[in-house]
Structures are given as structure tokens and as C-alpha cells.
Amino acid sequence: MMNAKAEAFKDDLAQQPWSLYLTQTRRLTVIELRRNLVSWRASWIYFLAFVPTLIIFIHLLFDSHPQSTMSDDSNVLAGIVQLYYIRLGIFFGCLGIFSRLIRGEMIERSLHFYLLAPVRREILLLSKFIAGSVSALLLFVTAIVADFVLMYAAYGPAGRAYILSATGLAQLEAYVAIAVLACLGYGAVFLLLSMMFRNPTPAAMLVLGWEAINPVMPSLLQKLSVASYLRHMMPVSIAGEGIFALLTVETEPVSGWVAALGLLMLTAVVLIYSCYRIRKLEIRYTTE
């Protein structure tokens, strides 16, 4: 009985027009990317991503760089990633990008065009998520890599040597991994929030608050936070100051792999639930 069902399911899977799905995903992604990245309305997200880069660039041009400040600058960079990108840049960037995907289309009353296209709703949702992730990743990963390179390039040969050294590369790798996971994690959470609430911002603010107080929570609750996984992956730990002392309370360190897996699992679960929700979605713009 069980076997027959499994067989039927397998047949069903095999019969799906996968190549069509792939084409559709690609085209939806292109449409979304065009709107996410190539328009004046998207300029704010470029701003969010590249403001630190710009500042570092100005620093590179105008300030002197005695060798002694290099480790200082490493700390500053770690601070930028942990305190600016994760808490502000990627957070608000993803909030904007991902809540626009479904809720934004509902507000603009254009979602029905997608639902009337010959595209399965799951494919639609996943494509939109992919498009959102690609835009967020493209911007933030580029920005972080640029930050890193510009920061050390200022130190001449010594800086260049550091960039290419094992420690430098490992550091860069960790930052990129953190950015990727942050985009995916926040992205999935905000996509879901935006499908659940008419105005996802208050909920997102609660998430922000939760992420901020999370480090002092019992370790079980810490598993429910995006930033706590990311904190364990930081290559350079920064000393807390003032309110940010809260952020650096260390509890049972988690290895990088576990953290990454945990976040990916979180993303997957949220996406599956979102697929379920979009199947039930009705177009009722009047209630917006």
C-alpha cells in the first residue's frame, strides 16, 4: 500500500514538465531582477549596500594609513559586518526586497497577472524567492567584498599580502558566508511575514528586537534567531561597548557548519510553509 503510493508519487514527479518549470523560473527571475535592480526605485538598496564601501573608499583616498592601525581596521570591518550589515543593511534591505515580492504586488494590485499566468503557484513563489535572494546577494556580497578589499588595499603591499594570505581569505570567506546566510534567512522570514500580515513592518521590528535581546536568552531560544547563528561564524570577535555588550554574550559556541545548516533548515521550512499558503491565496484587493 505504502509502496504503491510512493510509486505513484514517483511517477507523478517524473511526469511533471520539469524543463518547462525551469524555463518559467528563469523568466520569472529575470522579470523580478529587472524590477529589483534596474530601476530608479531600487536605488535605495544600492545605497544601503554601498554606503560603507563609499566611506571606506573616502578613507582610502584621504587618510594616512600607518601600519599600526591595520588590526584596528580589522576590528572596524568586523563591526561593520556584524553591526551594520546584519542588523541594519541586510535587515532593512531584505525587508524591502522580500516583502515587496508578494505583499508589494498585492498592494499594487498586480499579483493577479502572475496568478493568471500558466505557472504553478509554487514555482511562482520559489522563483520570486530566488529572484529576491539573487538581488540581495548580488548587492550585499559585492559590497562586502569591496569593503574588504578597499579596507586593506590602503596598506600597500602589506595589505595586499594580508588579503591573499590564508587568514585574510578565511576572514573574507566567513564574511561572504555570513552575508549569504543572512540574506537567505532574513529573506525567508520576511517573505513569510509579508504573506501573513498586511503590514509586515511591526512584525519585522519585533524580529529586530528579538534578535537584539536574543543573546541573553536561554540557549534553546537562541536557536530561533538568525543573528545568533551568524554570530558564531564571525571570524573576528569584537568587544562589546555600551548597548552592544549585549550582543557579545557568548553561550555554547556552535560550529560554522551547524550554524549554516541550521539557517538553511530554517529557510527551507519557512519556504515550504509559504508554498502551502500561496496555494490557498485569494485575490481580494479590496481588503488591502
Add this chain to the structure above:
Amino acid sequence: MSVYKHDYRAYTGEVTPLWTRVNVLARYAFSEAWSSKITVTLFTLSLAPIIVFLILIYVANNPIARALITRGNPQAFAIDAKFFLKVIEMQSWCALVVTAWIAPRLISFDLSDNALPILLSHPISRVGYISGKFIALFSSLSAITWFPCLLLFAYQGYSSAEHWTAANLPIAFGLLVGSLIWIAFLSLLGLALSSWVKWRVVATGVIFAAVFVPAGVGGIVTAIMRTKWGFLLNLPFIMSLLWQRLLGAPEFMRSGQSIPTTAIVIMLGLACLLCIAMLNARIRAREVVRG
């Protein structure tokens, strides 16, 4: 129809003066803002800290309670400029949250429903429109900032020794002026951002982002350039400095790190000008689409 039957006449009766029409807008904005349960909830929550402060003042002025709690450390519980600085900071954060919720309700609905052309085709100017909304927002915010702050001050004056009020009048002045500056700025900022992004959902997020993101950017500037001027972008921070000076509380920054009041005022002025420019660009009865 015969010409003599043309008895249509345009209205030539009395009309009310302009300011009452602004009042009409303000009244509608008010009811719009307060029609949501969340507004009421937020408002109530914003008054909760006041209760706590009230209890603290009571305890500080009651010898028995004071003795019970402070256990011979008389300095721990002074009601002074520092205490009121905490009060005004707390209420200002609440005001930010309330603005982020209310301001988009006032403007974004009009924009996304394309109601602006209809509203502006009435004998009301763009300035009148903004003023109406501004009044509604400003008075809502007043109710959670300077008004309860001054009540707290009055209560402290009433329950402590006679000379306290006279000696501490600058605090009351600081509370009033500091709150007025902050909520006037917040109202302007809230209205400008909501008019710019058109959708309420986004506007709430943008108002928060507009306060936090520049603060983060300012932090980066400070750290990288090793200068203190980055703090100028950190609105909550410079406002705290301003309040501290208005109230006459002790400086909390090291002297070399501190930022002069002139710089703060110029910064706030620039931000206000930017907001006004944004409003001027967006509050119009038409929208031209390029292409």
C-alpha cells in the same frame, strides 16, 4: 429650456475662514489616525513608562519608602535633571514608534487611493493640507511627550520641598522645548517619508530605517575616519545631547568627543529643510510618468 427658466445660481453665501478648513483636515486626520486599535494600544503602551516614573517620584519623596528601598544610599534616588533626561528619552522613543505607525496612515492612504487630486481641488492649499496633517500628528505626539513630562515635573514640585520648583524651573523649560523640537521634527519627517513612498506598509519601515540606518552609517564614519562628526548622523544620539544641555544634566560624553550645540541645530535644520523639499515635491495633484 427657455432662458428665463435658467435659475441655477452658484453658491455665494458665507464661507468659513481658511484656518477652520485646515481644522477640518486635522479633524479627519485625527479620526483616521485613531480609528485603528493598534494606535490605541501603542498610545497606552507609551504612557506606561510615565506610570513607572510617577511611582519613582512618589518613592523618592516618601521618606519611609525611600528608606526601605535605598538602604542608606541617599544619592541613588535623586529626582534631578538626569532623571528627567531619562524620562524625555524614553518618551521620545515611544514618540518615534507612534509616528511610524500614525504618519503613514495620514498621508499614504490619500496617495495610494489617488485622493490627493480630489482633496486639492477643494479650496485648500498644499500648505493647508500639510498643516492639517501636521497638527493632527503633532497633537497626538504632544499627548505622550511634553504634556506628561510636565505633569511629572509638576507632581515632583508639588510633593517635594517648596524651593525645589523654583530652583529647577530650567528643567521644565528644557522638557518643554526639547520635546517640542523632537516631535516637530518627527512629524515633519514622518509626513515627508510617508508622502515619498506612497504605501503605508513601506512607509512604516522607511521611518524606522530613516532613523536607524543613518545612525549606523554615522557609526561607520566615526569608526573608520576616527572622527566624532559621524555622530551627527545619529539622530537619537544628538537629540540626547541636546536634551541633556537643555535640562542642564551632566555631560555624558568625554569633553573631546562632544559635539557643539550649533552643529546639532544646523543638522536638525538641514534635515527639516530636506523634509520640506520632499513634501513640496510629492504633495501635488498630479504625477507625470516619464516614457
Add this chain to the structure above:
Amino acid sequence: MSDRIVFEDVSKFYGEVLGVNRISLSIPPGITTLVGPNGSGKTTLMNLMTGLVQPSSGRISVLGLDPGDATGFFRNVGYCTQFDSFPRGIVGWQFVLDSLMLHGMNKADAYKLTMEALDRAQLGDAAGRQIAGYSKGMRQKIRLAQAIAHHPRVLVLDEPLNGLDPVARAESLALFEELGREGMHLLISSHILDEVDRISDRVVLITGGYLIAEGNIHQVRQEVRDKPMQVLIRCDHPELLASKMFAINHCVEARLHADGRGVFLRTADIDQFYSLLNGIAVEGLVKIESVAPADDDANAIYQYLIGSDGSAS
């Protein structure tokens, strides 16, 4: 595959509000018009058909397809909605092309079909401009173009003539007629029967969420005409008017208005009634102030739907 659109006892409630109630229909190929006043449930019915909303009860099948299987369903169905909004920042032809590309066509085919659809919808030069800057009629046309571009077998059009000028109206009607002749299923909604009855094979009358008549246009018209209808005429000599009308029209009942300055007349042939009334008015013996249908039951709605003003028949 069935060739009918079937509604089986379909109801839809929006919370407390009734959308449509217990609709059963079986629609063959050709042009079917859905006529009803504002808020009667036309859009709801169309949204139900295309899966944009789910029925509270009952079943719907469009040529045996199910909107849950979007790939198969929307290849065969085109829906021009009443929602007057578009994706942001997009140019007319790009909008149509994007939607075609989602079908999985290659670019050349999609481009060809786009041009054909734009041509059919008579959009002209506007196709190269931003949709956000379109006039109401242009928006209506681009939506029509998007709905017909992929050559669907079923075309659902929600008030497609809204906002069009008389020339564009005539052109659109001609297009619908042509598509109907080619064997497409067309479901068109409208407020005004007179506007679409020339081209439709069948009409479905709906009001307040209830189906009140359906079938061949002539049958429905006749059915309505045969039903005695009550009209209130306010004039200065009601008795005189009543006696005149009784003499020449199939009036079945007359009743004086309480204030003596009007008369209720019930007639079996409303069209003739109106033209006779015009004659009497021209004679000038009776000074008529106003004429209004006086039924508050379904008849009044029929009256509205059929839009009899004496010119019909």
C-alpha cells in the same frame, strides 16, 4: 475534454457578504454575456472560474480543467480582469511579451504573438509607452491584448467595453464577434444588455448574487416582455391617460396614485406602451411630468437589464 464551462451549485461568501449564491450554469462555446447591475456578482463569478478566489461551496470546471493545475489551465484560458492596475514601470508591449514568455514559448514566437495581439487590440503607438501613463481606454486595450495574446480557447472579459470611445467599442465588438465565430468560448460581462446583445449567442442575467435568467437572447427578451410590468406615470389628468391607454394598449390593471396626480399602469407589452405614451405626450392633452417603472421586485430589475426605452424591438 468537455467543451463546456460548468458551474455546479456554486456559492461564494466574503465573510458575511454574499458574492454569488447557488449558481448552476453550463455554458457552451460561443459568446455568452453576463449582465447585471453593480455588485451583482459578475466579477466574483469570473474570479471563481479562474481560481482567483475559491468557492465556499460547489464545483466549477472549465472545459474539464482545474485552475489548481495552472500550467494546463491558463494555456487555455485568458482573463481580462476589472482590476485597473499593472506591474510598475513597464512598457505596453513588454507587459504582453512578459506574460507570453511565461508560457514557455521561445522569444521569436512570443514576439510575433505580442505584435499580433497589440494589433488586434488596436493599441497603436501607445504600445511603446509606459503603462502608468496610459489613458483609461488604453489600459483597457492593453489588458485585452494580454488576455488574447496566447490564443486561449476560453476568453473571460470583465466589462471589456468600459472606458472605450464609440469607435473603439465598435471595433472591440467586431473583434469579439470574430473570435466567437472562430469557435472560441467568450464570456463577457456588462452592465448594459443593449450594448452586447447584438453579438451574444446567450445571455445570463444575474442580480444580487442570484441567477435570474439565462438562455438565448430572444427568449430572454420575450420572457421579459411577456411579463406584465407596472409603470407609474405622474401627470395632470391621470384618469384621462388611463382610459386612453386601456383603449389601445394591453393594459391589464390601472390604479390611481393616492395623491390623485399619478397613475399606476400594468402592461403586458412594455415597448408598445412606451411608444404610445410618447404619442399621447406629443398630443399635449395630458401633461406628463415623469415616467418610472414602479415594480420593486424582479420586474424592475428586468426592466433595468433589458433597458427598454421604446427603441428596442
